[in-house]
Amino acid sequence: xxxxxxxxxxxxxxxxxxxxxxxxxxxxxxxxxxxxxxxxxxxxxxxxxxxxxxxxxxxxxxxxxxxxxxxxxxxxxxxxxxxxxxxxxxxxxxxxxxxxxxxxxxxxxxxxxxxxxxxxxxxxxxxxxxxxxxxxxxxxxxxxxxxxxxxxxxxxxxxxxxxxxxxxxxxxxxxxxxxxxxxxxxxxxxxxxxxxxxxxxxxxxxxxxxxxxxxxxxxxxxxxxxxxxxxxxxxxxxxxxxxxxxxxxxxxxxxxxxxxxxxxxxxxxxxxxxxxxxxxxxxxxxxxxxxxxxxxxxxxxxxxxxxxxxxxxxxxxxxxxxxxxxxxxxxxxxxxxxxxxxxxxxxxxxxxxxxxxxxxxxxxxxxxxxxxxxxxxxxxx
Amino acid sequence: xxxxxxxxxxxxxxxxxxxxxxxxxxxxxxxxxxxxxxxxxxxxxxxxxxxxxxxxxxxxxxxxxxxxxxxxxxxxxxxxxxxxxxxxxxxxxxxxxxxxxxxxxxxxxxxxxxxxxxxxxxxxxxxxxxxxxxxxxxxxxxxxxxxxxxxxxxxxxxxxxxxxxxxxxxxxxxxxxxxxxxxxxxxxxxxxxxxxxxxxxxxxxxxxxxxxxxxxxxxxxxxxxxxxxxxxxxxxxxxxxxxxxxxxxxxxxxxxxxxxxxxxxxxxxxxxxxxxxxxxxxxxxxxxxxxxxxxxxxxxxxxxxxxxxxxxxxxxxxxxxxxxxxxxxxxxxxxxxxxxxxxxxxxxxxxxxxxxxxxxxxxxxxxxxxxxxxxxxxxxx
Numbered sequence: 001x002x003x004x005x006x007x008x009x010x011x012x013x014x015x016x017x018x019x020x021x022x023x024x025x026x027x028x029x030x031x032x033x034x035x036x037x038x039x040x041x042x043x044x045x046x047x048x049x050x051x052x053x054x055x056x057x058x059x060x061x062x063x064x065x066x067x068x069x070x071x072x073x074x075x076x077x078x079x080x081x082x083x084x085x086x087x088x089x090x091x092x093x094x095x096x097x098x099x100x101x102x103x104x105x106x107x108x109x110x111x112x113x114x115x116x117x118x119x120x121x122x123x124x125x126x127x128x129x130x131x132x133x134x135x136x137x138x139x140x141x142x143x144x145x146x147x148x149x150x151x152x153x154x155x156x157x158x159x160x161x162x163x164x165x166x167x168x169x170x171x172x173x174x175x176x177x178x179x180x181x182x183x184x185x186x187x188x189x190x191x192x193x194x195x196x197x198x199x200x201x202x203x204x205x206x207x208x209x210x211x212x213x214x215x216x217x218x219x220x221x222x223x224x225x226x227x228x229x230x231x232x233x234x235x236x237x238x239x240x241x242x243x244x245x246x247x248x249x250x251x252x253x254x255x256x257x258x259x260x261x262x263x264x265x266x267x268x269x270x271x272x273x274x275x276x277x278x279x280x281x282x283x284x285x286x287x288x289x290x291x292x293x294x295x296x297x298x299x300x301x302x303x304x305x306x307x308x309x310x311x312x313x314x315x316x317x318x319x320x321x322x323x324x325x326x327x328x329x330x331x332x333x334x335x336x337x338x339x340x341x342x343x344x345x346x347x348x349x350x351x352x353x354x355x356x357x358x359x360x361x362x363x364x365x366x367x368x369x370x371x372x373x374x375x376x377x378x379x380x381x
Numbered sequence: 382x383x384x385x386x387x388x389x390x391x392x393x394x395x396x397x398x399x400x401x402x403x404x405x406x407x408x409x410x411x412x413x414x415x416x417x418x419x420x421x422x423x424x425x426x427x428x429x430x431x432x433x434x435x436x437x438x439x440x441x442x443x444x445x446x447x448x449x450x451x452x453x454x455x456x457x458x459x460x461x462x463x464x465x466x467x468x469x470x471x472x473x474x475x476x477x478x479x480x481x482x483x484x485x486x487x488x489x490x491x492x493x494x495x496x497x498x499x500x501x502x503x504x505x506x507x508x509x510x511x512x513x514x515x516x517x518x519x520x521x522x523x524x525x526x527x528x529x530x531x532x533x534x535x536x537x538x539x540x541x542x543x544x545x546x547x548x549x550x551x552x553x554x555x556x557x558x559x560x561x562x563x564x565x566x567x568x569x570x571x572x573x574x575x576x577x578x579x580x581x582x583x584x585x586x587x588x589x590x591x592x593x594x595x596x597x598x599x600x601x602x603x604x605x606x607x608x609x610x611x612x613x614x615x616x617x618x619x620x621x622x623x624x625x626x627x628x629x630x631x632x633x634x635x636x637x638x639x640x641x642x643x644x645x646x647x648x649x650x651x652x653x654x655x656x657x658x659x660x661x662x663x664x665x666x667x668x669x670x671x672x673x674x675x676x677x678x679x680x681x682x683x684x685x686x687x688x689x690x691x692x693x694x695x696x697x698x699x700x701x702x703x704x705x706x707x708x709x710x711x712x713x714x715x716x717x718x719x720x721x722x723x724x725x726x727x728x729x730x731x732x733x734x735x736x737x738x739x740x741x742x743x744x745x746x747x748x749x750x751x752x753x754x755x756x757x758x759x760x761x762x
Contacts, residue, residue: 001402003385003406003409004384004386004407005384005408005410006408006419007687008386008410008685008686008687009629009630009688009701009703010410010628021382025384026385027385028384028385028387029389029391029411030410030411039387099513103514105510125507129507130510130511132480132481133480133514134484134514134518136481136655137481137515138518144631166705230706235389244614245390245391247391247414248390252527274514304389305388306388306389319390320390322390
């Protein structure tokens with residue numbers, strides 16, 4: 001089943017929109033009220049490009065919530081359960097954000113641009129207005145806005161060489177999730193070693209959207225020698241690597257413990273933060289559900305279009321959020337959120353896609369450990 | 382340019398999804414993280430169905446924010462600048478909601494189900510987490526959740542007869558924006574005279590999503606004698622009728638005054654509400670921009686896929702959010718948000734769709750006044 005996406009003024013177009021159309025984009029999703037490319041029509045080519053060469057991704061829909069003001073540090077610390085004691089200018093940190101009931105409502109990268117200036121690079125949920133409301137009601141002296149900042153990602157093993165060609169050798173010294181404010185031929189941007197894959201790469205946070213297509217063209221031109229081509233956050237690779245897809249993998253009432261982010265919840269903190277009491281209570285009660293890998297029997301499976309049911313015998317114990325055939329692993333792999341009583345490696349389960357049943361076995365996440373150790377950008381932060 | 386919509390677990394499917402596929406849906410948008418049908422591939426047929434017969438719309442993406450608790454009344458009053466002094470059980474009211482800076486961040490229908498129970502039937506922005514944050518920080522004794530409630534709309538001049546056939550003569554007594562809790566063959570729902578058109582109709586707020594396709598089938602079966610067919614919130618009719626499309630017509634920094642909702646902002650209220658000080662300041666300063674109608678020269682225009690620029694001479698003065706050819710008016714009509722200095726009826730402007738220029742003339746909104754007066758459901762509330 002294929003359907004068209006309606007286009008109108010309610011959603012925003014990315015500054016790279018025209019470039020992605022020129023590059024042959026075929027599928028969009030809507031992410032933070034912006035069209036985001038998902039495919040250029042050749043899933044395997046896009047996967048191979050990411051695994052073996054370098055891919056360029058329009059991820060402008062990863063919007064920033066900017067926090068500026070005398071209380072910026074205090075405020076961002078109040079927003080997240082993660083302790084940010086050691087947080088340097090030029091550094092990014094993965095920070096779960098919960099509501100006051102302890103439900104995970106976003107999982108941004110927090111970027112510290114200055115003592116009083118932060119960005120939260122957000123997943124698909126309107127965090128801007130939540131943050132603004134909390135700041136106002138609690139009386140923090142901060143401005144909370146969405147700046148004109150639109151990330152463009154280059155991902156894959158050849159991404160670093162490409163970025164060196166564009167910005168110079170100094171970028172090799174940038175550690176994972178660290179960034180530098182810089183420019184490319186006068187185009188202002190923030191260059192961070194990051195991106196939603198485990199293949200290594202950088203994100204270029206363009207700071208002036210009128211230069212979107214110019215920036216795209218410069219990166220593509222420099223990338224010719226590295227076989228650069230268009231891509232998007234990759235359905236297969238993110239399952240292999242066990243990257244959390246906020247909104248897909250979790251349920252609305254999931255806490256960070258259930259989706260594997262428990263180590264980023266610092267309950268021993270003395271200061272208060274949003275959801276602290278609720279999270280303490282949930283921690284004491286114990287985790288009901290857990291994210292896990294599954295390996296499915298049978299012929300190569302096409303990516304799912306909706307959550308699939310997971311069963312232990314007759315009992316529904318959770319959902320698969322993403323399933324696909326991995327060309328590297330040569331097996332059908334899935335990310336599932338299931339009852340924590342069934343997460344022992346090797347547990348046999350059943351999966352239902354509404355049409356047929358599959359046998360499934362619990363597998364560790366990420367699937368790709370055997371090659372992750374060779375990846376210099378690997379990090380849990 | 383046509384693109385496919387990517388389908389996955391991150392977005393939700395409506396309880397009516399299978400029915401809309403069976404009915405031939407061709408275009409979806411994403412609205413409140415849910416796929417929402419936008420077209421069944423024949424724009425004119427869908428328009429005519431709405432204007433002359435009756436159309437069935439899957440508007441489940443119009444999600445509810447449910448507020449329950451001893452402070453529900455106080456809390457909902459704090460959320461909106463509109464005074465809700467006279468608000469009866471069984472009544473709905475259109476309530477703009479602003480952030481603390483006075484920007485419009487949603488324009489729901491508030492429905493009073495009980496003294497301590499309300500729904501906000503929201504536009505495409507995550508109001509749930511904003512409301513929950515404000516309630517927690519300000520200490521209101523309420524629970525804020527999203528219930529399992531999915532509206533299905535029937536719209537058009539024959540909608541009332543259809544609803545009478547299904548629910549009985551008593552529904553003729555339901556006034557605009559009033560509702561009754563009822564059921565259809567055991568399916569629990571709330572029946573409200575409402576919907577995002579000015580052609581009259583009802584919305585059936587299904588309260589148990591497992592019955593989505595059953596409910597759809599029952600409505601379609603009863604609607605055969607009225608020529609019922611599938612449709613969606615209609616691009617042309619909403620321009621004719623001047624209905625606000627939140628997220629399309631406004632800018633993120635627009636206040637209610639700028640989009641024609643000033644009469645719903647009660648600054649004389651003695652109690653505090655979110656954005657009060659900011660709105661008072663904006664009111665004193667005066668309105669910079671206003672929503673207005675435009676009539677464009679030339680051959681029938683296809684609906685726009687992005688905002689178009691509006692110019693007075695060389696000066697950019699705003700944007701068109703929606704433009705289309707009206708078969709009834711036999712002219713190209715548009716909704717624009719422009720500099721308030723240029724909104725006199727008859728003002729001549731220029732419009733730019735990135736490819737060519739059009740002459741445009743300012744027109745009153747709604748365009749359809751001449752037939753609105755015959756519409757029994759007309760109301761500004």
